[in-house]
Amino acid sequence: MKSAIMIGIGLLSSVLAGCGGDGANSDGDTGGPWVDNGPDNRPEDACLAEGVDNSTPFSKTYRVKHIGDTTFQGTPYEIVASMPWTYTLQAVQCEKAFPMVETETHYIVDSNFELPYIKGVMDDVAWTPGEKNKGWSIGSNDDPGELVQKNGGMRPFIYHVNGGYEYGYSIYNKDPLPGDPINFTGFRPTWVVHPDGDGYEMFFLNPAAPDSQGFEWPRHGANWQLNFGLYVDPTGHVYVPKPEKAKLASHDEGWDDYHGCVTINKANAPIPTTRTQFPGNESYYASETFLPGYAAPGAPGHKYWGQKGRPMEEVAIWEDDGAPGLNSPGNYHKPYSGGCDKAGYNFAHAEGFTWPELRAARTQMGDIPTKDQLYKITLYRYLGKDKTTELLGTLSYEQQENGEWIPTGSGPECHSLNDKNGRWIINGPVFQDRGDHVFAILEDL
Numbered sequence: 001m002k003s004a005i006m007i008g009i010g011l012l013s014s015v016l017a018g019c020g021g022d023g024a025n026s027d028g029d030t031g032g033p034w035v036d037n038g039p040d041n042r043p044e045d046a047c048l049a050e051g052v053d054n055s056t057p058f059s060k061t062y063r064v065k066h067i068g069d070t071t072f073q074g075t076p077y078e079i080v081a082s083m084p085w086t087y088t089l090q091a092v093q094c095e096k097a098f099p100m101v102e103t104e105t106h107y108i109v110d111s112n113f114e115l116p117y118i119k120g121v122m123d124d125v126a127w128t129p130g131e132k133n134k135g136w137s138i139g140s141n142d143d144p145g146e147l148v149q150k151n152g153g154m155r156p157f158i159y160h161v162n163g164g165y166e167y168g169y170s171i172y173n174k175d176p177l178p179g180d181p182i183n184f185t186g187f188r189p190t191w192v193v194h195p196d197g198d199g200y201e202m203f204f205l206n207p208a209a210p211d212s213q214g215f216e217w218p219r220h221g222a223n224w225q226l227n228f229g230l231y232v233d234p235t236g237h238v239y240v241p242k243p244e245k246a247k248l249a250s251h252d253e254g255w256d257d258y259h260g261c262v263t264i265n266k267a268n269a270p271i272p273t274t275r276t277q278f279p280g281n282e283s284y285y286a287s288e289t290f291l292p293g294y295a296a297p298g299a300p301g302h303k304y305w306g307q308k309g310r311p312m313e314e315v316a317i318w319e320d321d322g323a324p325g326l327n328s329p330g331n332y333h334k335p336y337s338g339g340c341d342k343a344g345y346n347f348a349h350a351e352g353f354t355w356p357e358l359r360a361a362r363t364q365m366g367d368i369p370t371k372d373q374l375y376k377i378t379l380y381r382y383l384g385k386d387k388t389t390e391l392l393g394t395l396s397y398e399q400q401e402n403g404e405w406i407p408t409g410s411g412p413e414c415h416s417l418n419d420k421n422g423r424w425i426i427n428g429p430v431f432q433d434r435g436d437h438v439f440a441i442l443e444d445l
Contacts, residue, residue, distance in 0.1 A: 034269050034292055036060045041085035047094035049123035053080075058270070058291050063088045063162065070295050072264060072380075072439055073389065077295040079262060083126065083163040084272075084312045087286040092127040092135065093117035106241045113145040113236040115159055121240060126160040128285060129313065135159070136229075137285055148234055156229035163288035260430035261298035261340030261438040265290040267375045268444055269309035274316045274334070276304070284330075286316045290442060298340040304350055305336040307373040308444075321352055323361035328352075332362055335374055336395065338427075345438050347377055347395060348417055348425035349407040356421050363404040374405065374445050379413070379426050384435020392438070393426040396445065 040060045048054060049065070056064045061084060068079040085091040094117055099110040109116040115127060115135030130140030136157040138144065148155050231239045265271060270291050274284035287303060289312065290296050306315030315334070322328030331337070331352035338346040353359065362368075376396035382389050393411025400406060409416070409424025417423040430438050 041091060043085070043091040043094050047090050047119070049090060056080075058082065061085065062270075062289060062291065063091070064291070067297065068259070070259070070262060072295075072441075077264060077293075079259070079295045079297060080291065081163050081297065082289045082291050082294075083286065084289065086129055087126050087312060087316075088162060089115065089117045089122055089125045089127045089135065090119070094119070106239055109238045109240060111236065111238050113143075113148070113232060114238075115157075115230070116238050116240070118240060121242065124162045126162050126286065128160055137283075144232060145236060148232060148236075154231055154233050156231050158229040160285045163286065258432050259297060259437065260343065260432055261345050261440065263288075263290055263296045263298065263340075263440040263442065265292050265294060265296070265442045267292060267308055267442050268372075271308050271375065271442060272306040272310060272312045272315045273339070274304050274306065283318045284316045286312050298345075303337060303339045304331050304334040306334055307369055308375050309373060321358070321362075323358055323365065326358050326361060328358075332358060332367075333369075335369075335397065336377060338425075340430075340438060340440065344427065344429040345379065345440070346425070346427040347379065347440065348427075349395060349409075349423045351418075351421070351423065353405075354407050354418070354421040354423045359404060363402060368403045369405060371399065371445055376443050376445060378441045378443065379411075380439045380441065382437040382439065384437070392428075393424075395424055395426065 034057075036058055038061050042054055042059060045054065051065045051067070053059060053064050053066055056062075058064055062082040063085055065081045066078055067081055070077050070079055093115070096111075096114075096117070098114075098116050100116075100118070101108040107118060107121070109118070113134055115125070116122075117125070127135040128137045128140075130142075132141050132143040133139065134144055136142075136144055137160045138147070138157060144155075144157055233239070270289050272289045273287045275287045276284055284304065288296050306312075318330050321330055321332035331350045333353070334350045335353050336347065337350040338348050340346065374397050376394055378394040379392040380389050381392055391411055393409060393414030395414070396408045396410075397405040398408050407422045407424060409426075411426070413428060414424050414426050417425040430436055
C-alpha cells in the first residue's frame with residue numbers, strides 16, 4: 001500500500017459564545033408544545049456514538065449530539081448537531097454484522113453492496129434512504145450491484161455524513177494517479193483505491209485548493225469519471241479505511257471552536273435543511289435540522305432550507321417543482337438558501353420560490369405554503385470590541401390577496417439580490433480577530 005496522506009474534513013464546531021431562543025418545543029399545526037409523536041427510531045444504546053443524547057424531547061426522531069453551550073441576550077442555549085435517525089448509518093446498520101477482513105490500513109467488508117457500519121470508524125457517516133441505493137448517495141432507484149455489473153471493475157460510490165460535517169468538493173488534479181487518466185479527484189472524507197494486479201493500492205487525497213479551479217463540474221455516473229467515495233468491488237465488498245488513515249476533524253477536536261456564526265430556532269417546529277452535492281448528479285441530501293429551543297453550529301456549503309415542520313424525507317429530494325411550459329429549478333418548496341460558517345454568513349431567499357413566473361403558476365395550481373410552514377430569519381452581530389449587539393437584517397415573506405407569498409427584506413445589511421423576483425440577501429464576513437460573532441435567529445411569521 002502507498003503511505004497514507006491524512007485528510008482533514010471538518011465537522012463544524014464545538015463551543016461558541018452567544019445565541020438565543022425561548023426554548024419552546026411547539027407543534028406547527030396547533031401552536032402548542034411540539035411533541036415527538038412519530039415512531040421511535042433510536043438504536044440501542046450500544047450503537048450510540050460518544051456524545052449522542054437519547055433523552056432529549058427530540059431523540060425519538062433525531063440523533064442529537066451536544067457539542068457546546070452558548071448564550072444570546074442573556075439566555076443560555078445548548079449547541080447541538082441533529083440528524084434524523086432514518087438518515088443515520090449507525091441507526092440503520094448497527095445491528096447488522098457483516099463478515100470483515102482487517103488489513104494494516106483498511107477494512108474489507110462483505111456487505112453485498114450495502115453501505116456498512118463499523119462502530120467507532122463510521123459513526124458520522126450518513127445513510128441515504130431510497131428504493132434500491134442501499135444507503136449510498138446515488139439515485140434512490142439505482143442499484144449499486146447493477147451499476148458495478150454494468151460498468152465493470154472496482155467502482156466508487158458517494159456517501160454522505162451527518163449534519164455538522166463539511167462535505168467538501170472536488171478539485172482538478174494536474175498530476176493524475178499512476179496509470180489513471182482521470183484528472184478529477186475529490187475530498188469529503190474520501191480515499192481512492194486502484195487495481196494493482198490481483199490486489200488494490202489505496203491513495204489518500206489531500207487537496208490544497210478545493211472548489212477554486214474554475215472548471216465545469218463533472219457528474220457522478222457519467223462514464224464513471226469521478227474517483228471519490230467508498231470503493232466497492234465486483235463481489236460487493238466495501239473498502240473502508242481506518243480512522244487514522246483518513247482523519248475526520250470533529251467537534252470535540254475543535255475544528256471550529258470559535259463558532260463565528262450559530263443558528264437559533266425560536267420557531268414552533270423543527271426546520272430541516274439540505275445541501276446539494278457537487279460534483280455528482282445534482283440532488284438534495286440531508287443536512288442539519290434546527291430544533292426548537294436549541295442552537296446549531298454554522299454550516300457552509302450549497303444549502304437550501306425546507307419548510308418548517310416538514311420531515312426530511314419530504315425535503316431532501318429533487319422533486320418536480322416545475323409547471324407546464326416552465327423549467328423546474330428544483331427548490332420551489334425551499335424558501336431560503338445559504339448559511340454561515342467561521343468565515344462569514346450568506347443568507348438569501350431561494351431562487352425557486354422567488355421566480356415570479358413559477359411562483360404565480362404554482363399559486364394558481366393551489367400549491368401555496370401555509371403561514372406556519374414559513375418563517376423568518378433575523379441576523380444579529382455581536383461586536384466583541386464594544387460588547388454590543390447590532391441588527392443586520394431580516395428575511396421574511398408576505399402573503400398577497402391571491403395567496404402568493406412575496407419575499408421581503410429589511411435592515412441595514414439587507415439588500416436586493418435580484419430586483420426582478422425580489423430576492424434579498426444578507427451576507428458578510430465574521431471578524432474573529434475582533435471577537436465578533438453572528439447569530440441567525442429563526443422565528444414564526
